[in-house]
Amino acid sequence: MMDAIVWSEVLWSIFRILYLAVIVTTIFVVILENRNPVKTMAWILVLFFLPLVGLVFYFFFGRSTRRERLISKKGYSRLNKRPMAEYQAQEAFYDLNNKNPLISFFRKINSALPFDGNQVAVYTDGYAMLQALMHEIGQAKHHIHLQFYIFEDDSVGRLLRDLLIDKAREGVKVRLLYDDVGCWKVNPLFYDEMMCEGIEVQSFLKVRFPRFTSKVNYRNHRKIAIIDGKVGFIGGMNIAERYLRGFSWGIWRDTHVCVKGKAVYGLQTAFLTDWFVVDRMLLTSSEYFPKMEWQGNVVAQIVTSEPVGDWHDIMQGLIKALCSSKRYFYIETPYLLPTEEVVVALQTASLSGVDVRVMLPKRADTYLTHKGSLSYLDELMRAGVKVYLYRKGFLHSKLWVSDDEFSSVGSTNMDFRSFEHNFEANVFFYDVEMALRLKGVFLADQKHCQLLSRKLWSQRSWKNKITESVVRLLAPLL
Known part of the structure; x- marks a missing residue:
């Protein structure tokens, strides 16, 4: 014993x-x-x-496995160049480099070409975006490429699925790319039904043991659609009911845009590159980059970021834009867990006399992330940054606009995960009209916000202060 x-x-x-x-x-x-x-x-x-x-x-x-084990930076750049060679012949407008310093910056680190002659429609609710997307899909003649972080098996997902099946039966080539983690809860039979109808469906970086740990941290957060290579959608909306109906406590406020014109070449390149990552089939035919006529006056540039290489393209572009701003810089974001570099850029711009405004939801969909976001507010307000809390529902919009000259919409949140770990995509506009339109969106949302003051913010309970501070310690990990 x-x-x-x-x-x-x-x-x-x-x-x-x-x-x-x-x-x-x-x-x-x-x-x-x-x-x-x-x-x-x-x-x-x-x-x-x-x-x-x-x-x-x-x-x-x-573990800092990064994505080099999945696809090297050199290989990824080579993939980008091959389809890009197709549309470089479609009159990329190199003379626009001096229009805004961001253009040449993104050209250098992201190989993103600027294009003029684009027409843009802006959608601020899920119903309008879904209706426009389904209308364009209904008009498709050659191909439909969809890429969403979330594509759920609910009433909205099934409605779009049935339309895609109808188009596939008409002979239109349909490809769907969804994120494996974003769609963890979706029954595989939902996608199998599409595959049985001839739709090519792939999940991005499948998360399965024993490779679970090398992939779960690097997710494809992009939300883009390309129809016939001529019409593109990009923004913050996924395919799920909540993006239309919101929550019991409020609406779901988001921003998405539809682009018609040569900037769609950039969206097509992003999709085809990601498609190769999962399918090992590189599509570079000119039929995916059709010749297009002038559609409008907007200059646009599609910029992507990936957890590969030495630079965080979109984050560094944001810092450059903040430091270049002269009059104002408005930001909408659902989550505010910025890197130290972004915090300093926000403070520096504000201290330089720029009217910096940051809008985030008063109530969010994730408790920890929201508490961590609130921990950054005091140090921003101390530098003069105006903080607005959206009260009408959940603000999921990712929108930047500055000086009536520059604006951006996409999938990038103001947090560590979007800046450093996710595959993201934003469209950058260098156009007065687009800047004014998106500025109008921000100011309309501002009417439903509470403007914080440091005095009011300091009066919140010690319980909240302690919780926010503790969660902030985990901000780089959220």
């Missing part, structure tokens, strides 16, 4: 020593990766105070 007790104590001691060794080793690995110090400290705190939970989370989400 005594021997059994002794052996039990010995085994328990060995387990504790091994467990401690694993924790200490993991902490050293995190330190040696030379990450952003803020992110490094966040992981160390989690591993130190919640060792078991921390190990699990680090194993799944923290």
Whole structure:
């Protein structure tokens, strides 16, 4: 009996020593990766105070495997260039580089070409966007390419699915790319039904053991659609009922745009490159980049970002735009967990006399992310940034507009995950008319907002202050 007790104590001691060794080793690995110090400290705190939970989370989400194991930066650039060669012959407008410093910046780090001659429609609710998307799909003659982070099996998803099946039966080539994590809860039979009708359906970076840990942290967050290579949609809306109906406590406010013109070449390139990643079929035929006539006066540039390489393209573009702004810079975002560089850029612009306004929802769809977002408000307001809390429902819009000259709509949130981990896509407009239209959208939303003051904000309960501060420690991991 005594021997059994002794052996039990010995085994328990060995387990504790091994467990401690694993924790200490993991902490050293995190330190040696030379990450952003803020992110490094966040992981160390989690591993130190919640060792078991921390190990699990680090194993799944923290290891800096990056996407080089999935597709190299060199290979990704080569993929981009091949289809780009097709539409470079379609009169890309290189003389626009001096129109805005962002154009040449994105040309250099993102190979994103600017195009003029575009027509743009703006949608601020799900019903209008879905109706426009289905109308354009109904007019398709050659191909339909859809890429959404979420494509759910609900009334909205089934409505669009049935339309896609009808078009496939008419002989139109239909390809659908959805994110595997974003659609975790969707029954595979929903997509199988489309595949049985001749629709090509792929999930982005399937999350399955044993490769789970190398893929779950890098998600394709893009929401784009291309019809016949001539019409494109991009913005913040996915395919799900809540994007139309909202919640019991309020509407779902989002922003999406429809682009007609040569800027659609950029959307097509983004889709075909991601399609190759999952299907290993690179489509570069000129039929996907048809010759297009002048559609309007808007200059547009499609910019993507990926968790690959040395630069965070969209984040750095935002910083450059903030530092270049002279009169105002308005931002709508559902989540505000910015990197230190973005925080400093926001503060610097405001301290320089720029009217910087940040709008986020007063109530959000995720508790932790929202609490973390609130922790940044005081330091922004201290620098003069005006903070607006949207009260009519959930603000999911990702919109930037500045100086009646520059504006952007897309899938990029103001958080670590969008800036550093996700595959994102934004359209950048260099046009006075578009800037004024999107400025009007912001000001219309502002009427449904509460303008915060530092005095009012300081009066919130200590419980909220403590919760926000604790969650902020995890901001780089959310």
